[in-house]
Amino acid sequence: MDAATETPAAVDAPQVSFPTPNATSTILYTTCLKGLGFIKVNWASYGRSNRDTCSSGRPPSQLSNTKCHQQKSLRIMSDRCNGMSSCAVPVENSVFYDPCPGTYKYLDLSYTCHSVKRSVTCENNQNAISCAKGSLFIHHANYGRRDRLTCPHKLAKTSHCYHSQTDNLRGRCNGKKSCQLHASNAVFSDPCHGVNKYLEVTYSCTQSSLIVLCHNGIEGKRYAECEGETGHLSCGWGFIKVISASYGRSNRDTCSSGRPPSQLSNTQCHQHQSLRIMSDRCNGMSSCAVPVTNSVFSDPCVGTYKYLDISYTCHPAKRSVTCEHNQNVISCDTGSLFIHHANYGRRDLLTCPHEHATTPNCYHSQTDYLRGRCNRKTSCQLNASNTVFSDPCRGVNKYLEVTYSCTPSSRPDHLYRRPHTAVDQDR
CATH class of the missing domain: 2.60.120.740 (Rhamnose-binding lectin domain (RBL))
Structure with a gap:
């Protein structure tokens, strides 16, 4: 039994209904009106980033921690709502877990409606x-x-x-x-x-093409690199954002020259971690080189000759690097911050030179975390420390790299916050 539906083109205006809190929790409703497509959660944070939101009647002790963010907020909301025309999510610790006991929290969420x-x-x-x-x-x-x-x-x-x-x-x-x-x-x-x-x-x-120019002027590239070669991604301007990646084989023609049929017959070969691996290595950089080998991706289909099929875009953005044990501030003269990518680790041996800069393969994404802390602020304090981000590679000197941009400060209609209730504080 299966079904398919299609929505027309014109979207990006979700409607929101706020129910009266019941005895246990507040329910947050996200909705795309009929004909406006399906939900795509862009950003979510369960916690507290300021003292003013959802503060009425609350003692100062429940509002003082403004660095409270549940790092899995985006994943939780995406799992529950992405691809649906509407969804309802209780704003409570039983759903999000409690990132900061004793603090009165709220859910800060933005989403769009996509015609798909x-x-x-x-x-x-x-x-x-x-x-x-x-x-x-x-x-x-x-x-x-x-x-x-x-x-x-x-x-x-x-x-x-x-x-x-x-x-x-x-x-x-x-x-x-x-x-x-x-x-x-x-x-x-x-x-x-x-x-x-x-x-x-x-x-x-x-419409598929190898090189396209998006409607907003962002350059997009897609190409395939054969197994055993090195994949080179580069942006003449801006920074890399990997859109999709697959190490394996989906057809018999790509990278087939000189190969026997037995190495080309499996067209259902895909390494599921391809996108994560390429994102960890390349996102936020102006160029990167990745060996297209089993030692990097592992072998998803032994005996098949594989290739890397990748698409990426070049985004205009600013870049900040903070060496381990140092602090930094990112800020916007006009508009507010939006974090594109953040990594705490080490992706090259030249940035923040140190005797313990012993590997360029230390990846620990902090994108969701810093989006929760910094998005929509005019400035944000950064502290490159294991006590903040944990230690992804012991014995290696690390740095925090962040790519970000300054966006217009007006708040879109589909961005809103809802509190959890007093019952949740005691869980």
């Missing part, structure tokens, strides 16, 4: 998504269960089974005309034993 198609494939069924024109781009995918009405079944006994497959399906489907989907534990593993699941995918059809 949606496909649902019930467990143990197959489906295909395709484009009459252009090629596929996957926005969101989840294998699990987020409501009890979709794919009705006697074992549909929870609506909280989240198992993101976005990166996996981007690697398998992006850039193709059509893509076969098989909703099975054998393909995606079983995220919730004993629960009947389904695969939901939101996607759109894009």
Whole structure:
């Protein structure tokens, strides 16, 4: 059993309903009105970044900690809401966990409504998504269960089974005309034993080309590099943002010269961690070089000759580097901060020279964390310290690198905050 729906083009105006708090929690509703597409959570922070928001009637002791941020806020909200036309999330510690006991918290959230198609494939069924024109781009995918009405079944006994497959399906489907989907534990593993699941995918059809110029002037590039070579990403201006990456093989033609058919026949080969690996190594840099080898990506399909299929954009942004045990401030003369990428570790041996700069392969993304602390402020204090970010590579001297930009300070209508309730403070 499967289904697909398509929404028209014109989006980005979500409507919000604020219910009266009940005895246990406040429920936050995110909604895209009918015809405006599906939710894409851009940013989320459960905690407190100032003393004023949701402060009425609260003692100073519950408002003083303004560096409170649950680092998994974006993932939690994305798991629950991305790809849906509406969703409801209790703003409480039982959902987000408590990042700072004793502090009265709120959820700060921004999202947009995207005009896309949606496909649902019930467990143990197959489906295909395709484009009459252009090629596929996957926005969101989840294998699990987020409501009890979709794919009705006697074992549909929870609506909280989240198992993101976005990166996996981007690697398998992006850039193709059509893509076969098989909703099975054998393909995606079983995220919730004993629960009947389904695969939901939101996607759109894009015009594919190797080099494009986006509507806002951001340069986008896509290319393939064969196994054994080195992939070079570079921006003549700005900094790299990896959009999609797949190390494996999705067709018989790419990087096929001189190879026997036995090394080209597996076209379902994809290393699921490709996007994370390339993002860790390249995001926020003006150029980077990555060996296209099993030693970097590990081997997703032994005996198959592979290649790296990657797309990335070049973003105009500022860059800040703070050496370990030092402090720094990023600020905007006009507008407010937006963090594009942040890493605490070491990605080269020349930045912040030190006798313990012994590896360029120390990756510890702090993007979500610094977005929670710095986004929409005019300035933000940075402290490059293990006590703040933990130690991702012991014995190595590290630095905090941040790429950011200054955006107009006006607050969009779809950005809002809701508090948790007094009941939550005692949990």
